[in-house]
Amino acid sequence: MSLLEVSDGAVRHIPRQRDRRPLWPAARLRGEGTAARRAWRSRYVRRLVALDVASAIAAGVLGQIAETQPVSGSMDLVGSLVTVLVIFPLLWAGAMLVARAYEERFLWIGAEEFRRVFFAAAMLLATIGTVSWAFRLELARGFAIVALPVALLLTMGHRMAQRSWLHGERRHGKFQQTAIIVGHRGGVAALHAQLDRAKEHGYQVIGCCVPAGGSSDTFDGLPVLGSLDSVVDVVRAYEVDTVAVLPCPELDGSALRQLGWDLEDTQAELLLAPAVTEVAGPRVRIRPVAGLPLMHVERPEFTGHRRIVKNVFDRSAALFGILLISPVLVVLALAVKLTSRGPVFYKHERIGQGGQPFEVYKFRSMVPDADKLVDTLFEESNEGNDVQFKMKRDPRVTRVGAVMRRYSLDELPQLFNVLNGSMSLVGPRPHVTREVEQYGFDMRRRLLVKPGITGLWQVSGRSDLSWDDSVRIDVRYVENWTLSFDLMILWKTVGAVLRGSGAY
Numbered sequence: 001m002s003l004l005e006v007s008d009g010a011v012r013h014i015p016r017q018r019d020r021r022p023l024w025p026a027a028r029l030r031g032e033g034t035a036a037r038r039a040w041r042s043r044y045v046r047r048l049v050a051l052d053v054a055s056a057i058a059a060g061v062l063g064q065i066a067e068t069q070p071v072s073g074s075m076d077l078v079g080s081l082v083t084v085l086v087i088f089p090l091l092w093a094g095a096m097l098v099a100r101a102y103e104e105r106f107l108w109i110g111a112e113e114f115r116r117v118f119f120a121a122a123m124l125l126a127t128i129g130t131v132s133w134a135f136r137l138e139l140a141r142g143f144a145i146v147a148l149p150v151a152l153l154l155t156m157g158h159r160m161a162q163r164s165w166l167h168g169e170r171r172h173g174k175f176q177q178t179a180i181i182v183g184h185r186g187g188v189a190a191l192h193a194q195l196d197r198a199k200e201h202g203y204q205v206i207g208c209c210v211p212a213g214g215s216s217d218t219f220d221g222l223p224v225l226g227s228l229d230s231v232v233d234v235v236r237a238y239e240v241d242t243v244a245v246l247p248c249p250e251l252d253g254s255a256l257r258q259l260g261w262d263l264e265d266t267q268a269e270l271l272l273a274p275a276v277t278e279v280a281g282p283r284v285r286i287r288p289v290a291g292l293p294l295m296h297v298e299r300p301e302f303t304g305h306r307r308i309v310k311n312v313f314d315r316s317a318a319l320f321g322i323l324l325i326s327p328v329l330v331v332l333a334l335a336v337k338l339t340s341r342g343p344v345f346y347k348h349e350r351i352g353q354g355g356q357p358f359e360v361y362k363f364r365s366m367v368p369d370a371d372k373l374v375d376t377l378f379e380e381s382n383e384g385n386d387v388q389f390k391m392k393r394d395p396r397v398t399r400v401g402a403v404m405r406r407y408s409l410d411e412l413p414q415l416f417n418v419l420n421g422s423m424s425l426v427g428p429r430p431h432v433t434r435e436v437e438q439y440g441f442d443m444r445r446r447l448l449v450k451p452g453i454t455g456l457w458q459v460s461g462r463s464d465l466s467w468d469d470s471v472r473i474d475v476r477y478v479e480n481w482t483l484s485f486d487l488m489i490l491w492k493t494v495g496a497v498l499r500g501s502g503a504y
Contacts, residue, residue: 029178029206029207029223029225029238031178031239033239034177034178034239034240034241034267034268035267037176037177037178037241038177038241040175041104044107044162044166045102045104045107047162048102048107048159048162049093049096049102051155051158051159051162052092052093052096052155052158053089053092053093055092055151055154055155055158056088056089056091056092056093056147056151056155057084057085057088057089058150058151058154059088059146059147059148059150059151059154060083060084060085060088060089060147060151061084062146062147062150063084063144063145063146063147063150064083064084064147066145066146088147088151091124092120092124092151092155095120095121095123095124096116096117096120096155098120098123099116099117099119099120099123100116101113101116101117101120107163108163108166108202109200109201111484111485111488113159113163114156114159114160115484117152117155117156117159118152118156121148121151121152121155124148125144125148128144129144166200167200170199170200170201170202171199171200175202176202176203176204177202177203177204177241177242178204178205178206178238178239178240178241178242179195179203179204179205179206179240179241179242179243179244180205180206180207180208180209180225180231180234180235180238180240180242180243180244181205181208181209181222181244181246182208182209182210182228182231182243182244182245182246182251183208183210183245183246183247183248183251183273184210184211184246184248185210185219185220187246187247187248187273188208188210188219188220188222188246189219189220191244191246191273192205192208192220192221192222195244203242203244205222206222206223206225206238206240207222207223207224207225207234207238208220208222208223208224208225209224209225209226209227209228209230209231209234210224210227210228211227211228211248211250212227225237225238228248228250228251231243231259232259232262232263232266235263235266235268236266239267240266240268241267241268241269242268242269242270242271243259243263243268243269243270243271244271244273245259245270245271245272245273246273247273247274256272274295306482306483309483310424310481310483310486311421311424313425313483313486314418314424314425315418315419315421317418317425318415318416318418318419318425319419321415322415322416322419325412328409328412329412329413332363332404332409332412333363335400336363336364336365336398336400336401339398339399339400340364340367340398340400340401341368342364342367342368343364343368344363344364345361345362345363345364345413346361346362346363346364346365346366347359347360347361347362348360348362348432349432349433350430350431350432350451351430351431351432351433351436351447352422352423352430352447352450352451353447353448353449353450353451354447354448355436355447357433358417358422358423359422360414360417360422360423360430361413361414361416361417362410362411362413362414363401363404363409363410363412363413364401364410365397365398365400365401365402365404365405365410366396366397366398366401367396367398407497407498408458408497411453414453415453417453418453421450422450423450423451423452423453424449424450424451424452424453425452425453425454425486425490426452426453426454426455426477426485426486426489426490427449427450427451427452427455427477428446428449428451428452428455428457428474428477428478429451429452429455429457429458429470429474430451430452431451440471443471443474443475445474445475445478445479446474446475446478448478449477449478449481454489454490454493455473455474455477455489456473456474456476456477456489457470457473457474458489458493458496458497459489459492459493459495459496460473
């Protein structure tokens, strides 16, 4: 048995004393305290402001260079410098401030930060256009056309880079915030596992509060710091940064309201986990009903104009991609043909939308008749999961095939599947008939949409995922699809493919 010590944002295990005195020393679990653990946040925001201003200055310089009307005279030169170095950067930072793009709750995780940056740019463009028209100002159209889009791209770019850096640091145990989980043991274990997988969110769970919990108990590797009635005392004793509350009958509306009021006297943030855990933000709205703030869950959208837009985007992007990478496709086809006997392309039956079978196209990465060896290899060495067969060193894979599979180059011909409408650019993983036959009720939801070349599974571990994780991730995508979600996944796919993790 061991204790946990929080220091420098990292959690370390401390040997537990045999005499059990004291049971869970507050100083060890408290670490350096909430204020010290959150000190980096203000520095992060200040850095964002400085880089936003720098992005505006760089964009202003480029806009001035692109302006067709040359600067003539010292007064014009001074005016241009003031505009580029002072006015435009202040307007840009001011727009970000009005759009609340510097508020901590919108930073670090999720797409809301980038939506607010885009809204700020659109708002500034509309304001400049309206003021110019209303007061008949002769503003440099070339400057506006170049400077605003460039400022938007640079701002988005540096914010993505800052977030990526922060996530990397958090995976190494830095910039953490301590958390306790409140609820029944089954829910505590599930949420603890989820938070442990998503280390980039920065939550270090130091303990839990469960019904009739005593401070001498441990559960799921966590100290039980108290019962459901002692949450506030635990927060004060250990200076907890975040309290995550799971649905349970003991914590009904009045009890949760009282807990929220009591936590106002501490520095802890309160998180409430909904019972429908896989429903994401876009489908959830808080609406007043009969004077009560009720959570309204929108229906998942499987038809309608948004699906038409997705279909048009998929096919247009697939056609453009085929034309763009056609030389790469030719080189890969020659590499397959010249290094091993057999066909260049491999066609295999998969199950698509509505349970309809279709043939998926890939570059052949294995020896001919590799399918006939699956049953033998499945019994000998399955490194995938309980349903899917995977081997990190599959003897059927050719040398060229191993390189292609590591960087997913063998899947490029699936662009033709997207073009003919049997697949989408983003969607659930396409499974074979044998795997579909083992679907449970939840997994049947994935057949409501087209399978994808990439998806949440691609950016969440690929072949390293367990079957249960694959189910959860696929269902989450199906339930919460949006075009912006697809674009985010496509962006993350580039990094996942270049890292090559989970690809075999």
